[in-house]
Amino acid sequence: MNDIKAKRQKCNIEKYKWMKVACLLFFFHFSCTYEKMDPVKDCALPQSISFKKDILPLINAHCSYAGCHSGLSAAGNFDVADTVAYKNLWHSGSGYIDTLNPSFSLFYAQLKSTSNPMPPSGKLDDCKLQMILKWIEQGAKDN
Numbered sequence: 001m002n003d004i005k006a007k008r009q010k011c012n013i014e015k016y017k018w019m020k021v022a023c024l025l026f027f028f029h030f031s032c033t034y035e036k037m038d039p040v041k042d043c044a045l046p047q048s049i050s051f052k053k054d055i056l057p058l059i060n061a062h063c064s065y066a067g068c069h070s071g072l073s074a075a076g077n078f079d080v081a082d083t084v085a086y087k088n089l090w091h092s093g094s095g096y097i098d099t100l101n102p103s104f105s106l107f108y109a110q111l112k113s114t115s116n117p118m119p120p121s122g123k124l125d126d127c128k129l130q131m132i133l134k135w136i137e138q139g140a141k142d143n
Contacts (some may be wrong), residue, residue, distance in 0.1 A: 005075055040082060043127035046099050049135035058128055085142045086142045102136035 025073075046054065050107040059080050064070045069080045078096075079088055089096045089107060110118045111132065117123040124132075 043130050045127070045131055045134055048143075049131055049138055050116050051135065051141060052143065054131055055135050056082065056085060058124070058132070062121075062124060089140070097136060097140045099136060099139050100135070102133055108133055108136060 049055065050083065060082065064080045064082070064085065065077075069078050071073050071079065074080075079085075094106065096105060096107045102108065108129070110116075112129055113126055
């Protein structure tokens, strides 16, 4: 009787070993996947990015118009009209601009998002996104 219990116990241990191995293989297989990244374009960006010359025109063309992020009924209560764009991007505690972690700036992350990109009419091209990121990396100055 003890032999039967011992064999059964050994069989159970072996079965659980295989289950552990199978689970580990499954975990490692899927934990090593990655999203396909598009190749980075080589954009001819200016040495120094200017808010007024480079960033504001992008905001005006893609964000600051009626029915979007402009005026009293701005989407998300986030107005980026010419006169208030810079001030509202730097609104205290908003996280729109984070010069310590530029790629985590809400402004940049929302433009780069794959699930809910801004503007809704279509994601900005890579060169425009690189320009915005470079501006933030350079301290997001009002120049």
